[in-house]
Amino acid sequence: MKLGAKVRRCPLGGTAPTVVAFALCLFLACTATVGVVPAGAAGTAAPAPAAATNRVRIEGGLYRPLYRQPVKGANRDTVLRRTVPVTVAPFELDRRPVTNAQYLEFVRAHAEWRRSRVSRLYADASYLRHWRGDLELGEQAPPQSPVVHVSWHAARAYAAAHGGRLPTVAEWELVAAADETRKDATRDPAYLARLREWYSRPSARVLPSVGTGPRNAWGVEDLHALVWEWTLDFNSALVSGESRGDASLDRSLYCGAGASNAADFADYAAFMRFAYRASLEADFTTGQLGFRTARSLPVAGGKP
Amino acid sequence: MRTSRTTRAGLTGTLLLMLAFSGCSRPHERAPVSGADRTEVRAQAPSLFELKFPLTDTDGRTRTLAEFRGTPFVASMVYTNCTSVCPRVTADLKTLEKALPPDVREHTRFLLFSLDPGRDTPAALTKFAEHHALDHSRWTLLASSEDDMRTLAAVLGVKFRPDEGGEIAHSAVIVVCNPDGTVRHRQVGLQDRVDDLVAAVEEAGR
Numbered sequence: 063m064k065l066g067a068k069v070r071r072c073p074l075g076g077t078a079p080t081v082v083a084f085a086l087c088l089f090l091a092c093t094a095t096v097g098v099v100p101a102g103a104a105g106t107a108a109p110a111p112a113a114a115t116n117r118v119r120i121e122g123g124l125y126r127p128l129y130r131q132p133v134k135g136a137n138r139d140t141v142l143r144r145t146v147p148v149t150v151a152p153f154e155l156d157r158r159p160v161t162n163a164q165y166l167e168f169v170r171a172h173a174e175w176r177r178s179r180v181s182r183l184y185a186d187a188s189y190l191r192h193w194r195g196d197l198e199l200g201e202q203a204p205p206q207s208p209v210v211h212v213s214w215h216a217a218r219a220y221a222a223a224h225g226g227r228l229p230t231v232a233e234w235e236l237v238a239a240a241d242e243t244r245k246d247a248t249r250d251p252a253y254l255a256r257l258r259e260w261y262s263r264p265s266a267r268v269l270p271s272v273g274t275g276p277r278n279a280w281g282v283e284d285l286h287a288l289v290w291e292w293t294l295d296f297n298s299a300l301v302s303g304e305s306r307g308d309a310s311l312d313r314s315l316y317c318g319a320g321a322s323n324a325a326d327f328a329d330y331a332a333f334m335r336f337a338y339r340a341s342l343e344a345d346f347t348t349g350q351l352g353f354r355t356a357r358s359l360p361v362a363g364g365k366p
Numbered sequence: 367m368r369t370s371r372t373t374r375a376g377l378t379g380t381l382l383l384m385l386a387f388s389g390c391s392r393p394h395e396r397a398p399v400s401g402a403d404r405t406e407v408r409a410q411a412p413s414l415f416e417l418k419f420p421l422t423d424t425d426g427r428t429r430t431l432a433e434f435r436g437t438p439f440v441a442s443m444v445y446t447n448c449t450s451v452c453p454r455v456t457a458d459l460k461t462l463e464k465a466l467p468p469d470v471r472e473h474t475r476f477l478l479f480s481l482d483p484g485r486d487t488p489a490a491l492t493k494f495a496e497h498h499a500l501d502h503s504r505w506t507l508l509a510s511s512e513d514d515m516r517t518l519a520a521v522l523g524v525k526f527r528p529d530e531g532g533e534i535a536h537s538a539v540i541v542v543c544n545p546d547g548t549v550r551h552r553q554v555g556l557q558d559r560v561d562d563l564v565a566a567v568e569e570a571g572r
Binding site: 214 | 517526527
């Protein structure tokens, strides 16, 4: 459905925002448009088996959302805001994003996801636009590069066909907080500066291979420097459920971000991801947005 | 509309940020839908009837969306434990129902889909329908699997986030569909008036 808010020009000339908002706006506009570039060069990785789902076990942990959630106070009208850590249960996550070669195998087996046959309910007109044909990758889509121009619905279908699902925002962010040696590097200004640098680099016209960047402390690669990635609950950014039906903004994040509501404003890149996800719709496809799959693990005495 | 989705997504996000910092005091603002976009959507819109998954109604019977082909219908997503937005959405839909000319009302269906399949059993849905005095001949309450609920929410553009207390924060979205299952009108956020919805249903019925 393409019935939501549609924006055709950047409203930079509008009201006078704070310096912070202005910087974020510029930053987001730039990076969301031109995307990111990887650390390594194209085509240097050894070819991996196309069909392999190479998942890494993640022990789980506490993910601290960068926004504060409203919490009911003593009476109905009192709303407190605080950071509510999310407990992430153990799960498995793909070591690398899904590649063109892997996605090609998927559409071979599932004809309804081929470019010429996909329903407009599930993917917009630029779905797999960089492929040469329904079953042909072509030079814009090297086999080992991450597949892009895929919608949320398509990514979900791929994951389901491989016995998995998309990772949740909490799962993705938990793993993405790690650098090469620490599982949470987001308190380190040097790491955050590296992220900002990655995010602000212009994108290569043809995306390089997966697995050419550093491997993080969880054993997972390419979370930051290659493409943006779909999450299962990308559409979970909204205002509180308390008394309002408005979905257009997350006040619990944005209104206070310049002041006090944000849990950690230093993690600029996390804000950008949050804003980017909020701008997506499930049928959107772009040349900078790919995905990887996850799988739940059984937990003791609970549901899987 | 198709020149650059990436740019548009980026700019939409940018606008969200800008709006957020510049005007935080409009809780019920409706997402703008330009006339041009609505026309384009109509020209190539997919039908919701492509969603084939099974749904369970208040009687525990298995239903599909395609059963509602042939008449205009109004759809929303709610959960029966909700104490804030859902009763208001339901009240607005009832206001809409009353505001429709009798001949249009007669041929319009109201579908409420559960955002909480785990708890919204047929009994819970029945209780909700009774509590709100929903006319059984026009209203259908439906639950699906968790997976299919996510698909439906994504297609209808409903944002939601379950919290640790059992509440599900979600956006109030009302969708008016044509008899062929294509979307004619989508309202995001609660409104004080139902005029636009009435007009959309009347158009859908023509």
